[in-house]
Amino acid sequence: MSFFPAKDPAPGDAFACDALAQLIVPRTSDIGGLAVRRALPSARRRMVGPFVFLDEMGPAEFKAGEGLDVRPHPHIGLATVTYLFEGEIFHRDSLGTAQAIRPGAVNWMSAGSGIAHSERTAPDHRHGHEPLHGLQCWVALPAADEESAPAFMHHDADALPIEVAEGKTVRIVAGTLFGRTSPLKTASDTLFADVMLEAGAKLPLDAAAEERAVYLVSGEVDIAGDRFAAGRLLVFRPGDRITVTATMAARLAILGGAAMDGPRYIWWNFVSSRKDRIEAAKADWKAGRFATVPGESEVIPLPE
Template sequence: MQSNVGLILEEKAADIGNFMVGRLLPFRQKRAVGPFLFIDHMGPACLKEHQNLDVPPHPHIGLSTLTYLFEGAIFHRDSLGNAIEIKPGEVNWMTAGKGVVHSERTPEYLRKEDKFLHGLQIWIGLPKELEQTKPSFFHIGKEEIPSWEENGVSYKLIAGKIKEKQSPVPVHSPLYFIEIKTKTAQKINIGNQLFGEVGMYVLDGTVKIEHKDYGTKQLLIAKNANLCEFETNGETTLYLFGGEAFEEERFMFWNFVNSDKEILERAKENWKAQNHEAFPKIPNDDKEYVPLPEPKFR
């Protein structure tokens, strides 16, 4: 029988500010999984009293960002005036639309002590008709995220919808982002609840799919979401994500995503010129910014 695992990708290192992350998407072999365009695995890292996360003001267009922490805290500020700390189990959901600027930093009260940081940062594409929408931001508390247990398996629907369950995260297209945890070996068949394209990221532990074991920090892309069956080999944490892919190709340059390259070019010029009508400054964090990198489509 032909395997349902279409692609196996290993996490690769990348830099965000002064912090190392593991990049999961995009890869040359796979540019997106459903509407999911970009996934960074931050940490796990122990930052000393003199080390802090500092990602200065930087812009986005044409996408939504989802930040989800396992450990630690990040203080988010944006050009809409939002200023909020995100903690483990909570969700920051920011829709950039036609343009937004934000920064991510270690909260002030943690900057002079040792701390841990561990989480995921995700970019999700917008439908073509919403790529130029007004930017918006939502913070969702951990108690608002649907969670349940079935047959020794713990589930959390961080974003999107499956069957009768729906996350309050205000997504813009059919998708899902699900956390699955087991403490003992379990067989899981969730394919009848999924749709579109599906990826699996094994955060901790291992899974067995069609008699083969896959380990920590591996991203698996399924050929058919409806055939999503696997076994966990004990204490395991994994994430399933995906949904309906867009018909149009999405182009990416740096922090910009759009189906129209001319809009990307205009965003590049606006940020390079520090056009504050296109990209307003962030209240209380406007003394520095991340400069535009050298042009390179990917």
């Protein structure tokens, strides 16, 4: 998805839990009738593991004839990760990929040296009452892979491992959790999981991942006596074993992995370890040197 202008996330309320490094409250923007909450990047936290960008889209319900319409736009130096709770998005890219994504599945597009893509609601899903709710993340590529060939991966919901036990249902989208490993191939150590908890259920999180965070989508959780409501990104300190307890039915995303090999610069839809590479990408998009998306005639112009 294109990096639209939005207000920066804000620091959260004070908390007593020593396990938390940051509590981030996303700022909400309305983009064409779609509420979007941005949790990363923030002034206080630029990355969690390789994750440099985290948006929650919706929940929303489109009127008849309406839907998501993100025109073709470029990316470099990152992988986009799209995961839905409700609805459907149709992805097209300059590799010729045409792929619908539905709840529980994952679209992973590695931009590498450069790719363009669009994200839309398909015509047969514009009859009204079409829901949309999900997460879109960007994962920075290691410096050695920033100029790799672009690629696209899709895994259906039934291809991703699920752990069901003691009131929790955990779908492992990327990485390894509870002894289960996702088939998704990532360029660096990456953890991403969708978790549903019944009231009273406990979710233990060990310190295997170097950097870890939880984004609370719905419900409320307790961590060491502090309670946290939906719409919060909880970034944990490294090395501590954490237990998250649902005080009511809750849904959350676990994200993290190995710390990045240095800082990343973000400008619009471009991510790189080098400022000059971003300047080159800006010039390439403006001059029309990116590959085009088949079946698309419009693009999002370079911001001025």
